[in-house]
Amino acid sequence: MKVLYFAWVRERIGKAEEALDPPPTVATVAELIAWLSQRGEEYAHAFEKPKVIRAAIDRMHVKQDTTIAGAREIAFFPPMTGG
């Protein structure tokens, strides 16, 4: 699946997107965040406060208990500050 990062999540991780293939035990958005946090210091820093992180699956806002099965594109970002 394609994973996208925006704003300070992107800056901390140091990239805007990557292709990832998490193990099948990673079933939900929250589990994906936990799995990503193990991938290195930059990920641990980006996801240090997981409750702050917002997520979208295939360009729709989702809660962190949402399953990631079938997702083609998952995005992580801070609370939005547009307008």
Added chain:
Amino acid sequence: MKVLYFAWVRERIGKAEEALDPPPTVATVAELIAWLSQRGEEYAHAFEKPKVIRAAIDRMHVKQDTTIAGAREIAFFPPMTGG
């Protein structure tokens, strides 16, 4: 005092303004309306539903129980429909 009429009050009375000198027994706006209604058919027609009539003294909205003592300019008109 100067008395002004607007919209259909003006049309029914047939004039936009006039100078009037009501007797001292006419103390309030409501009493002035009653006194005006006696001045002819056109006035009776304009003021046939006195509760609908709005009034201003010296360019401020007033209720009909307001005293007219000291008024220089009194205006009568229907409910406003601007905007």
Added chain:
Amino acid sequence: MTIPVTIRLQQADFDIASEIAALSRGRTDIGAVVSFSGICRRDQAGGEGGDAIAALTLEHYSGMAEAEIARHVEEAVARWPLTGVTVIHRFGRIVPGENIVLVVTASTHREAAFQGAEFLMDYLKTRAPFWKREEGASGSAWVDAHDRDDDAAARWTKS
């Protein structure tokens, strides 16, 4: 603090863009500008499905209208942190598609700009001394006041 306030009653049309620009040009303390323009519709005010109107004629109480609008702009400025207000109301004959009224409010924040503009429009609809007469195919008639406009205006009354 004095803020820029423009109040104009005029027969001529107005240019919304230049009025918005005039409130915000060269300023960096304004975060939000709300404009409301009221436009003459072809449908009769009386309801849907009525005769089409050919024009509106707006009568006003000159002198009182300016003073009343100014008082209500002052009240809006006292209630919300506005950084500028413009109110323009036309009078005379206006055909469908033409502008009737413009309110522009500027503020640091959007809530104040929206609330100030709504307050002033509700006021103009119910208390400003203007009267509309509609010209239709079957003659002309004064527009009746709407209860729902009074209800809208009543929500601003401090209890």
Added chain:
Amino acid sequence: MTIPVTIRLQQADFDIASEIAALSRGRTDIGAVVSFSGICRRDQAGGEGGDAIAALTLEHYSGMAEAEIARHVEEAVARWPLTGVTVIHRFGRIVPGENIVLVVTASTHREAAFQGAEFLMDYLKTRAPFWKREEGASGSAWVDAHDRDDDAAARWTKS
């Protein structure tokens, strides 16, 4: 009924006047047009009295932002009798005094135009995937989300 809807995300500035005109030109069924323009302020978003900012940079999630805004415009059109909606949101670097966002709503009646514009602005502030970064004298920082924007957005939730 299909109504004119324009949604644009762009780096370039926009012209408020032509957007308002585009929604109302040649139509005689529109009685009210509300426009909201959000402008980049020199004060920091963090509060009064902070450092002045030199610029904002707006990042967005291309693809999601357009789709999300379109869904919310559809919701606004379903909730209020709107006759036209325009939403323009800029991205990239924006200096104080420049436009950031524009919402224009047209309707037969003013209440719908005001409510539709406020609903869309509250949505854009809280749920549209845009992020602001401020450049100041002492470096640059991402803007924090405001609780009061969330509160404003929450009032539209149907209970």
